[in-house]
Amino acid sequence: MLLENVNEEIRDVREQDIMNTAVALIGELGIANLTMDKVVAKVPYSKGTVYKYFSGKEDLLLAISNDSIVMLSGLFSRAAKFEGETRERILLLNFAYLIYATLYPVLFQTVICSKSPNVYGKASTKRLQQQKHLESNLLSISRGVFQEALDNNCLIRPEHMSIEQLCFSNWSTGYGIVLLLSGTVHECNNRSGFVIEQELFNQNNLLFDGLDWRPLSANKDYRAALNKALEYVFPNELVQLKQKGRELHI
Template sequence: MPPRVLDEQSFLAREQLIIDAALIVIEREGIENLTIDKVVDLVPFSKGTVYKHFSGKEDVILAINNQAIVILCDLFERVAKFDACPRERMLLLNFAYLIYSILHPVLFTVDLCARSPSVIEKCGQDRIDKQDAMQTHLMFTIGSIIMEGIEQGYLVLPESIDVQQICFSNWSMGYGIISLLSKHVETCEGRAGLSVELELFNNNNLLLDGLGWLPLSKDRDYKSAMFKDFDLVFSEELKALKALGRDLRF
């Protein structure tokens, strides 16, 4: 009897089951302990079937990260389309990233591992191309807000800095603050008493004030604006945060 050929929808549904099982393993044991055997133990099909979808655990990790980028793109696109001045939306981007990290902590931790050469070199080219395309789209979304700030006269780029560098500065600052102030990081004197929301807000204003991006923080009440914007842009996410017993406050 010939093997049953799955239609595309069934094939993708089976692939999602594999990804979901891998996420369970990562949540329980950490990404460093992910193996295909552990994934197989959690799904209703054989190792051979798993290998029809993924070349190895690295390929699974990249697939997980691709799904993570889809979620992040949706949050960032909502911010980019929101009716507010460009600087206000740059602030909102950082809070979109924070919301994502709280609601999807496993996906947040997978990101850096998924970008490492040791993972990428073992993945299928289609998945690599998909990740590259989505990351480009993500950076374009951030860059479009910066370009609006320039075009509308709110920001004049310093001679030695371009849009890509501002995108990188904003991302690295947000990632660093969220990672260092995460509840999963061991407490030390350097972070004692610090709030992730407040430090995101303060450090973003330090960066944007340093660039001379108008309106400067001394001339606009961005804190009040943020709390109004959260309800308008992230209403469903705020409900999910509340269900976890978490609010955005600073």
């Protein structure tokens, strides 16, 4: 049966089944050991059917990455809509990223892997275009909070920086901390004893105070505010973390 003649709902189910199987295999074997043959052996579809959905391993990894970005966007949107001050909401948004990376380590690793030239060079144009669109939507969420802070004069944009550069400073700080301390990369001695959520909190406040984003940390208890916001916005995720034996100690 030609793929274009398959019912759209069935297509979605099949595609998701294949991706879910690949995610499980990555969790078991690691990304480097994932192959299309191993995926085919685990799904109730023929090899030809699997390749109709995904042109190869790289295309499959990018599809998983795109699904992960959609999931992360949902967490970001919830954080951005929280009724708090702009600085508080960006802090909450950055912790949404930590929650995502902790609850879904395989997805977090897959997104990182999907950025490699090898994956980008072999993935389909369709998946690449999807990722570009999804990442643009993801970044627009944090940009909206930054713009609100500028409009409200809680944050004054440095003359030498655009709003995109401000967003990049925030993203690179959070991404770097989560990547370096999440256990995804080999741990170095100078990171021993660091608690990821505490360092994320500390470095965010260091950046925001440096930007003179009001209220400053000297004038507001952001630790208490963040804990309260996390309980309000992400109650189910905190329960899931606890079930995994992980709690955020900020």
